Amino acid sequence: MKYVTEYRDAALVKGVIEEIRRTVTRPWTLMEICGGQTHAIVRHGIDQLLPPQIELVHGPGCPVCVTPLELIDKALSIAARPDVIFCSYGDMLRVPGSSRDLFSVKAQGGDVRVVYSPLDAVTLAEKNPDKQVVFFAIGFETTAPPNVMSVLQAQRLGLKNFSVLVSHVRVPPAMSAILNSPHNRVQGFLLAGHVNAIMGYWEYPPLLEKFKIPMVVTGFEPLDIVQGILKTVQLLEEGKVEVANAYQRAVTFEGLKPAQAAIHKVFMECDRKWRGIGMIPMSGWCLRPEFEEFNAEIRFDVESIHAEESPLCIAGEILQGLKKPHHCSAFGKQCTPENPLGATMVSSEGACAAYYKYGRNPQVLLAEK
Ligand code: SF4
Known part of the structure; x- marks a missing residue:
């Protein structure tokens, strides 16, 4: 398959790893931001093929992982109501809340449905005027455009029975929080290429100015990842501080301006709690006041629900690159x-x-x- 097969070519990947081996002269700790990259790195054994001087630590870019426990509890509370059709991407159904998950609510008779697009939830709202349809709008910058389109479409259709439970997070403030920590170990970042496909990378130069560490826009196939690592190591070894783009087939500096405009029409920046990490200032997107009628937290009066994380779980430290699973x-x-x-x-x-x-x-x- 074009644009996939050649980026999984073992000989090409090994060649780039050899170049990393020739380039590196001392230990470096790099963080891949995105959970998709973490999965690809571990699945393909890239972490084990790299020279021992390179340590990869795993960042907070898994949207399911960082959705706060209390948001899951709010989803569970809303989904259990008899007048509600609760719609979500499939990967949220098994995420544990304080005492159960969305699968349990479904098993107990709740109308919980897996959808493949938020627009499917809008269609459900159109077809079920006697029900309240709620979409669980989670994710990073990548999933924000379709989620805001569902709100705009519901508004255009004049739907009064559609709302969204929003838990959107943004990458740059999370990177700031990691780099600001006195325990920070990260010396270079592999940026999340799909986030940059939407947002470009114009937001990152101010971080560069402040923290003086290199960042490289990186894709998801094995060759993309090792090329991102090579570029980061080259910048570190040369003492250069810049944002480079190793995913040029998908990412431009400006990103997708119409998608960014749609996001900013519906969302505004707000403080957001990250599961395992805690509150990060201005790290989220929330509905603007003019779209408040679509806010499921207000519609179902669940704003006051709070929850405590399991004391056994160290996911917060893992997501900041301080520990490994x-x-x-x-x-x-x-x-x-x-x-x-x-x-x-x-x-x-x-x-x-x-x-x-x-x-x-x-x-x-x-x-x-
Ligand atoms: S940090 Fe420990 S408890 Fe938390 S998800 Fe990972 S293995 Fe489970």
Whole structure:
């Protein structure tokens, strides 16, 4: 398949890894922002093929993982109501709330449906005027355009029975929070290429100015990832601080301006809580006041729900690059994909799930040392 097969070519990938080996002269810690990249790195064993000087730590870019526990509890509360059709992407159904998940609500008679587009939820609202239809609008910049389109479409159709439960997060403030931490270990970033496909990378030069570390827009196939790593290592070794683009087939500096305009028409920046990490100032998008009638939190009066995370789960430290999944005492014991304690074990993009699925367990890692 064009634009996929050639980016999975093992010989090309090995060639770039050899170039990384020739380039690196000292230890560097790099963070891949996106959970999709984490999954690809672990699945293809890229972390194990790199020279030992390069350590990859896994960032907070898995939308399912960082959706706060209390938002899940709010979703559960709304979905259990008899007058509601609750619509979500499939990967949210198994994410544990404080006491259950959306699958349990469905099993107990709640009308919870998996949709493939938020516009499917708008269609459901049109067809079911006697029901309240709610779409669980989570994600990073990548999923914001279709989510705001659903609100604009519902407004255009004059629907009074459609609303969105919003938990949108933005990459640049999360990077700021990681770099501002006194415990930060990250020396270079692989930026999340699909986020940059929408947003471009014009937001990153101010971060560069402030934190003086290189950033490289990186894709998701093995060749994309090793090319992103090579470019980051080259910049670090040369002492250069810049934002480079190693994913030029999909990303421009400006990004998709019409999509950005649609996002800013419906959303405004707001403080947002990240699961496992906590509040990050201005790291989210919320509905603008003129779209408040579509806000499910207000419509169903769930704003006051709060929740506490499991004390066993160290996902917050993993998502900031401070620890790896196998450092968690519950990994593979109390916490498995079948019985997840934290969201990084539920999502296929979560670092814990990737380590579990591809055998990065403590015994294997010890044996490798
Ligand atoms: S293994 Fe489970 S409990 Fe431990 S950090 Fe990962 S998700 Fe949390």
